[in-house]
Amino acid sequence: MTDRKKRRKPGETREKLMESALTLVGKGRHYASLGIREVTRQAGVVPTSFYRNFRNMDDLGLELVDQLGLVLRRMMREARINVVQADERLIEESVDIFIRHVEANRDFFFFMAQGLAGESRAVQDGIRSEMRYFATELANDLRRMGVMSHLGDADLELTCDLVVRTVAFSFTDLLGVSPDDDAQIQQIRDRTTRFLQLIFIGAEHWESGRKAKEGV
Amino acid sequence: MTDRKKRRKPGETREKLMESALTLVGKGRHYASLGIREVTRQAGVVPTSFYRNFRNMDDLGLELVDQLGLVLRRMMREARINVVQADERLIEESVDIFIRHVEANRDFFFFMAQGLAGESRAVQDGIRSEMRYFATELANDLRRMGVMSHLGDADLELTCDLVVRTVAFSFTDLLGVSPDDDAQIQQIRDRTTRFLQLIFIGAEHWESGRKAKEGV
DNA sequence: TCTCTGTGTGTACATTCGTTCACAGAATGT
DNA sequence: ACATTCTGTGAACGAATGTACACACAGAGA
Numbered sequence A, B: 001m002t003d004r005k006k007r008r009k010p011g012e013t014r015e016k017l018m019e020s021a022l023t024l025v026g027k028g029r030h031y032a033s034l035g036i037r038e039v040t041r042q043a044g045v046v047p048t049s050f051y052r053n054f055r056n057m058d059d060l061g062l063e064l065v066d067q068l069g070l071v072l073r074r075m076m077r078e079a080r081i082n083v084v085q086a087d088e089r090l091i092e093e094s095v096d097i098f099i100r101h102v103e104a105n106r107d108f109f110f111f112m113a114q115g116l117a118g119e120s121r122a123v124q125d126g127i128r129s130e131m132r133y134f135a136t137e138l139a140n141d142l143r144r145m146g147v148m149s150h151l152g153d154a155d156l157e158l159t160c161d162l163v164v165r166t167v168a169f170s171f172t173d174l175l176g177v178s179p180d181d182d183a184q185i186q187q188i189r190d191r192t193t194r195f196l197q198l199i200f201i202g203a204e205h206w207e208s209g210r211k212a213k214e215g216v
Numbered sequence C: 001t002c003t004c005t006g007t008g009t010g011t012a013c014a015t016t017c018g019t020t021c022a023c024a025g026a027a028t029g030t
Numbered sequence D: 001a002c003a004t005t006c007t008g009t010g011a012a013c014g015a016a017t018g019t020a021c022a023c024a025c026a027g028a029g030a
Helices: A012-026 A036-043 A047-053 A057-082 A090-104 A106-115 A121-145 A153-176 A182-204 A206-215 B012-026 B036-043 B047-053 B057-082 B090-104 B106-115 B121-145 B153-176 B182-204 B206-215
Strands: none
Touching (some): A057 A106, A090 A182, A106 A121, A121 A153, A121 B153, A153 A182, A153 B121, B012 B047, B012 B106, B057 B090, B090 B106, B106 B121, B153 B182, B153 B206, B182 B206
């Protein structure tokens, strides 16, 4: 009651609203079922304030997709720094970084998993676009590291796409378990690692295998 | 206004309600955002009727999961009939059947894709359980056909799990395109086929590859 | 210093929601 | 034939929702 009604910083309420939406999603609510009043309530702000910052919930969702893009880029950067040499630990280290980021940005990845089959087409496309970008960057990195050099560009891109999808699907596993159920998280980590190993082994033998299938 | 208020058949309204929920989902709405009144309105029934048949929307969702199970089993049966010999067309034929069923039961698969990251934990687990069952059956079939006979049970199950996940992720691709955009559907079909080929090639070389990774 | 613009507040209203209740007509078992 | 049970109806409620409007106050530019 002392400092209410003050304007702290430009964009402060805006961030608070986005954060509140994410928090609700993190608590198990689905983004599509969130209402304007609900979000403003969680943010400790009057409903009208919402319209000062967003036109509707879809608008807010698109902003969240942008921020999600930043999170993904941070994750990619860390992976690039820590995983430089292409040895047999490449996959495991990358999965570790992935799991760590999911735990640190739990709500964002909740939102991402929901958005893939969400209500707003725009959000859906946005997330899909982020995944494409991620796959492309992954392909570039692998090229740079000299991994899978026998694959053509299209085939490498195909492989990376499958990798990203597989990892993305692991969200839905990860999100189902409590954040401190280490045993179960370890199990998901192992399983994801094996999935990726399976894919990479397939990619290693891809050309020949593909020719064999197509030749007949 | 002639025959209103008649009770047609037991469970008729019940089916109409489930069908209406699916229809709304098929129109792009997210299941989590559907309300009781909305569903009953779509079904051409008074809101109160809902409670005669379901306790709440989660309850209806669980029934839908059960029906989804039937759809999946039908799909599996057709695949078993039409894909008997394990030749190089196995994957393509299976993907064909899969695509055909998704198109024929569009709304169900919408619901499934949404439910994986949905609001109701019970529905989430139900869908997850259906996927596990599907993967197990797939593993049995492959065993019976003598495919991947060099893999241990655990590794075969791992492979099938990845296959099911990959196919499930293709839903979200398929659902984004118009049902009669044949060119795009064909593209998704091809891409999915290649994903599976990649996985199976990986599985073929799995033991050796795994040992090589683990041995060092 | 003064004005203007941006941002948050409070009030308000029509609409929609979930849920309850008493009632009516068809089906079912005896 | 009759009582019971099952299923759908209509009206009604209190609560929550989206959105509009007028107002208040802080900071930026003159």
